[in-house]
Amino acid sequence: MEIIKIGILGVAGVMLALQFKSNRPEYGLYLGIVICLVIFTFSLNGLRALLAGVKELEKYLSGSGEYMGFLLKAVGITYVCEFCASICKDAGYGAVAGQIEILGKLSVLLMGIPVLTAVIGNINAIGSTP
Structure with a gap:
């Protein structure tokens, strides 16, 4: 409802x-x-319910809680950028809205680099064990 x-x-x-x-x-x-x-x-x-679910998931992801933090930050960045870009579009500033969207995409990409590095490090560690 x-x-x-x-x-x-x-x-x-x-x-x-x-x-x-x-x-x-x-x-x-x-x-x-x-x-x-x-x-x-x-x-x-709804965000409060989502955070409660994430805390429940963190119990099962012992030692990997930082990845959930990255995920939540990425979702927050995308939401804030979308919100601001929509307001700029409504005001008639489409170019500014486009730049905000690009900034959001780049920010999420930059946040993902440490996660990708950790995953590749784990793959290399698994592959190098006899």
């Missing part, structure tokens, strides 16, 4: 913002940002 409420809130907010678009476009933009923030607060409940 929560999804339906959020969907209705989003559609109603967009319809209201469209009313401002012709006379006061800045109000429509502000209203869109407020709606995004309200929906984000609703999604925090």
Whole structure:
């Protein structure tokens, strides 16, 4: 039921913002940002449940908890970049939005390098044992 409420809130907010678009476009933009923030607060409940599930998984991944940290940071980076890029696109700054998206992709790629190095190190260690 929560999804339906959020969907209705989003559609109603967009319809209201469209009313401002012709006379006061800045109000429509502000209203869109407020709606995004309200929906984000609703999604925090889901994030809490996700974190509880990740903590449960960490029990089974003894010694590999840092990889779960990388995963959560990567998800956070992608969410923040997508959120900011969407706001920039709505404001008419598509080029800025594109740069934010590229920054997010590069950040996730850079975060993955230590994980990839550890995996390759483990593969080499396994392959070199007699």
